[in-house]
Amino acid sequence: MSAMKTTNVEVRLPSRMGxxxxxxxxxxxxxxxxxxREDRIEDLKTAVAEAFIHPIGHVYRVNxxxxxxxxxxxxxxxxxxxxxxx
Amino acid sequence: MSAMKTTNVEVRLPSRMGxxxxxxxxxxxxxxxxxxREDRIEDLKTAVAEACINAIExxxxxxxxxxxxxxxxxxxxxxxxxxxDDGTGMKKQPxxxxxxxxxxxxxxxxxxxMFLIQALVDEAEWVAGADGKSSYVRLVIRLDKDQG
Numbered sequence: 001m002s003a004m005k006t007t008n009v010e011v012r013l014p015s016r017m018g019x020x021x022x023x024x025x026x027x028x029x030x031x032x033x034x035x036x037r038e039d040r041i042e043d044l045k046t047a048v049a050e051a052f053i054h055p056i057g058h059v060y061r062v063n064x065x066x067x068x069x070x071x072x073x074x075x076x077x078x079x080x081x082x083x084x085x086x
Numbered sequence: 087m088s089a090m091k092t093t094n095v096e097v098r099l100p101s102r103m104g105x106x107x108x109x110x111x112x113x114x115x116x117x118x119x120x121x122x123r124e125d126r127i128e129d130l131k132t133a134v135a136e137a138c139i140n141a142i143e144x145x146x147x148x149x150x151x152x153x154x155x156x157x158x159x160x161x162x163x164x165x166x167x168x169x170x171d172d173g174t175g176m177k178k179q180p181x182x183x184x185x186x187x188x189x190x191x192x193x194x195x196x197x198x199x200m201f202l203i204q205a206l207v208d209e210a211e212w213v214a215g216a217d218g219k220s221s222y223v224r225l226v227i228r229l230d231k232d233q234g
Contacts, residue, residue: 007150009108010098022095022115029111033104076094 010072020052023073027060030071034062048073095158099138101146101171106138109156109169116158117165122229129206130165130227136199137169137223145171145221164208164228175214175221 011026013019027048031041044060051058052073062069097112099105110131117127138154146152155170183201187193204210209226 007100007102008098008153009100009105010096011112012094012096014093014095016093018119019095021119022112025111025115026097026108029108033107 005067007067007069008072009069010074012074012076015075020049023052024048027071027073030069031062034067034069036062091162093160095160097156097158099142099154099156100150101142101148101152101154102150103139103142103148105154106135106142109138109154110135112156113158113165113167116160117227120160120165120229122165122227126227126230130167130225133203133206133210133225133227134167134169136203137167137225140199140223141169141171141173145173147173164226167225168222169225170220170222172219173215173221174218176212 009026009030011023013022024045028041028045031044036044048058048060052075058073060071060073062071095112095116097109099108113134114127114131117130122130134156138156141154142148146154152172155168157168157170159166159168183198184193200210200212203223203225207225208228209224211224213222213224215221
């Protein structure tokens with residue numbers, strides 16, 4: 001049957017306090033675009049904000065019929081920026 | 087002297103109508119973090135959306151295999167946004183839109199994007215890629231010092 005289509009979105013941002021909001025807005029916008037329910041979007045936003053304190057990037061997948069949407073959040077290392085407190 | 091530090095945020099989107107909304111959200115979020123006023127953020131969102139729609143539709147011709155890159159560079163008192171596509175850029179400037187003619191259906195109702203962008207941001211330039219691809223539009227909005 002039909003192959004699953006994959007759509008990729010990537011966001012790269014600095015590891016600095018405040019930028020978790022940028023990751024959250026971006027993800028929430030993708031989720032809204034693909035028709036995720038409002039309450040699930042709220043769950044996702046909380047999860048993304050929490051996950052942002054971890055030092056590596058994360059990939060989030062949102063599935064809908066015949067399509068796999070992946071959102072990669074990459075935290076770029078910055079000179080002189082201390083790791084954010086966990 | 088000022089070795090001014092800029093902070094970059096990058097978003098990569100598929101060339102599909104609707105995904106301009108993702109870039110709007112990211113740009114709005116960065117602008118908010120920088121302390122832009124609400125109305126300037128709305129201007130920026132519209133300009134970014136128009137630039138992305140042009141990149142998706144004209145630059146990448148709706149080919150979903152090509153992506154649109156949005157690079158946001160936050161400086162001390164300005165935000166620069168580059169929207170990059172794989173098109174060849176514009177051969178010539180489009181004709182200035184005539185609202186009356188548009189209202190009367192004498193010209194295409196669309197074709198307002200570039201003019202909207204120019205009206206909404208402090209700087210806008212269109213750059214054709216040197217190798218016939220990677221063309222971009224560069225927008226700048228400035229933080230007004232006395233905006234409080």
